Amino acid sequence: MTVSASIAVGSHVWVEDPEVAWIDGEVVELNGKEIEVVCTSGKRVVTSAANVYPKDPEAPPCGVDDMTKLAYLHEPGVLQNLRCRYDMNEIYTYTGNILIAVNPFQRLPHLYSNHMMEQYKGMALGELSPHPFAIADAAYSGESGAGKTESTKMLMHYLAYMGGRAAVEGRSVEQKVLESNPVLEAFGNAKTLRNNNSSRFGKFVELQFNDKGKISGAAIRTYLLERSRVCQVSDPERNYHCFYMLCAAPAEDIEKYKLGNARLFHYLNQSNCYELDGVDDSKEYLSTRRAMDVVGISSDEQDAIFRVVAAILHLGNIEFAKVSDSDASQPKDDQSRSHLKTAAELLMQVCNEQSLEDSLCKRVMFTRDEKITKSLDPVAAAISRDAFAKIIYSRLFDWLV
Numbered sequence: 001m002t003v004s005a006s007i008a009v010g011s012h013v014w015v016e017d018p019e020v021a022w023i024d025g026e027v028v029e030l031n032g033k034e035i036e037v038v039c040t041s042g043k044r045v046v047t048s049a050a051n052v053y054p055k056d057p058e059a060p061p062c063g064v065d066d067m068t069k070l071a072y073l074h075e076p077g078v079l080q081n082l083r084c085r086y087d088m089n090e091i092y093t094y095t096g097n098i099l100i101a102v103n104p105f106q107r108l109p110h111l112y113s114n115h116m117m118e119q120y121k122g123m124a125l126g127e128l129s130p131h132p133f134a135i136a137d138a139a140y141s142g143e144s145g146a147g148k149t150e151s152t153k154m155l156m157h158y159l160a161y162m163g164g165r166a167a168v169e170g171r172s173v174e175q176k177v178l179e180s181n182p183v184l185e186a187f188g189n190a191k192t193l194r195n196n197n198s199s200r201f202g203k204f205v206e207l208q209f210n211d212k213g214k215i216s217g218a219a220i221r222t223y224l225l226e227r228s229r230v231c232q233v234s235d236p237e238r239n240y241h242c243f244y245m246l247c248a249a250p251a252e253d254i255e256k257y258k259l260g261n262a263r264l265f266h267y268l269n270q271s272n273c274y275e276l277d278g279v280d281d282s283k284e285y286l287s288t289r290r291a292m293d294v295v296g297i298s299s300d301e302q303d304a305i306f307r308v309v310a311a312i313l314h315l316g317n318i319e320f321a322k323v324s325d326s327d328a329s330q331p332k333d334d335q336s337r338s339h340l341k342t343a344a345e346l347l348m349q350v351c352n353e354q355s356l357e358d359s360l361c362k363r364v365m366f367t368r369d370e371k372i373t374k375s376l377d378p379v380a381a382a383i384s385r386d387a388f389a390k391i392i393y394s395r396l397f398d399w400l401v
C-alpha cells in the first residue's frame with residue numbers, strides 16, 4: 001500500500017528497518033521522491049516515500065482487541081497492535097471473526113479454566129476478550145439452519161476430490177464416504193420450523209487418509225439423536241424423512257411393508273405437514289436405497305432396516321382399551337390388533353404377536369427371589385409403546401452409523 005500522497009513534513013510514519021522490521025518516526029524533510037525521517041530511536045533515515053506507511057498518532061497505546069478497529073490495516077499497524085497486546089500478555093486478537101493467536105511461550109492457565117468456559121458459554125463473538133473459547137462457542141452454537149450440515153458436506157466433497165481415487169474394488173472409498181451423508185440424513189434429519197432438513201443429532205466426522213494422501217475411510221460418531229420426534233411431532237414439523245419416503249415407496253414395497261398414505265399413521269399425522277417444497281419423497285426413497293448400495297449396505301440389510309421403520313409406524317397405530325373389570329389393557333379393536341400383528345411380523349424373529357402385546361401391556365419387575373408381572377392401564381400401555389418405538393429407532397440409527 002503506498003500512501004506517499006498524504007505524507008507531509010510532520011507526518012508520523014512507519015519506516016522499514018533491517019533489525020526491528022518497522023520503526024516509527026516523524027517526517028522532517030521532503031525532497032522529491034525521497035523523504036527524511038527522524039525515528040523514535042533517534043536514528044535518521046532517508047528513504048523513498050513509497051516505502052513508508054502512515055502511523056495513526058491516536059492509536060490507543062494498549063492496542064485494540066479487533067484489528068478492524070485500526071485506522072490503518074497495514075503490516076506495521078497490525079504488528080504494532082499485536083505487539084502492544086502481547087506485552088500485556090493479551091495473546092489473542094480478533095480480525096473480525098478470525099482469531100489471531102501469538103505464542104506466549106509460557107503457560108497461562110488462568111485463561112483456560114472452567115470459570116472461563118462458563119464465561120464464554122453462549123456469549124456472542126466480540127462481547128468478551130478475544131479467546132479460542134469464543135470461536136468454539138460460535139462453532140458449537142451455529143443456529144439451526146445456519147448451514148453447518150451443508151458446509152460440512154462441501155468440505156467433505158473438496159477433501160474427497162483432493163484425496164480421492166484410492167484404488168479399491170467396486171465403488172471408490174470417497175464415493176462411499178460421501179454417500180453416507182444422504183443415508184444418515186434420511187434417518188437423522190427432519191423438517192423443523194427453521195430448517196426443512198435439520199440434523200436432529202450431533203455428528204463428528206473423521207476422514208482418514210493413507211500415506212499417499214488418498215482417502216482410505218471415514219469414521220463417523222454421532223451424538224444424541226432426538227428420540228422424542230419418533231412419537232411426537234408438532235405442527236408444522238415432520239418426523240424423520242425415512243418415514244415419509246417409505247410411505248411413498250413403489251407399490252411392491254408398500255405392499256411388503258403393509259404401508260399406505262402417511263396420513264394414516266399416528267406418528268405422522270399429529271402434524272399437518274407431509275410434503276416438503278421441492279422434495280419428492282418417492283424419488284428420495286429410491287436415491288436413499290441407491291446411496292445404501294454405494295455405502296455397502298446389502299439388500300437384505302436394507303430390507304431389515306425398512307421393516308423396522310414400517311414396524312414403528314404400525315406400533316404407533318396400536319391403541320389400548322381397558323379390559324373390563326380389571327386394571328389391565330389390551331389392543332382397543334380389530335384395527336389395533338391388526339397393526340400389532342403386522343408390527344410383530346415385520347420385526348420377525350425379534351418377537352411374536354403375543355410377546356409384543358405382553359411387552360406393551362404389562363410391566364415385569366424382578367425382586368430378589370421372584371418375578372412380578374403388573375398389568376398396565378391404557379395410558380401406561382401407550383407410554384410403553386412409545387418408549388419401545390423410540391428405543392428401536394435409536395438402536396436402528398446407531399446400527400446404521
Ligand SMILES: Nc1ncnc2c1ncn2[C@@H]1O[C@H](COP(=O)(O)OP(=O)(O)OP(=O)(O)O)[C@@H](O)[C@H]1O
Pocket residue numbers: 142143144145146147148149150151195196197198199200
Ligand atoms: N452453502 C449452501 N448452499 C446452498 N444452500 C444452503 C447452503 N447452506 C445452507 N443451505 C440451505 O439451508 C438449509 C439449512 O442448512 P443446513 O442444514 O446446513 O443448516 P444446519 O446449520 O446444519 O442446521 P441444523 O442445525 O438444523 O441441522 C439447507 O437445507 C439448504 O437448503
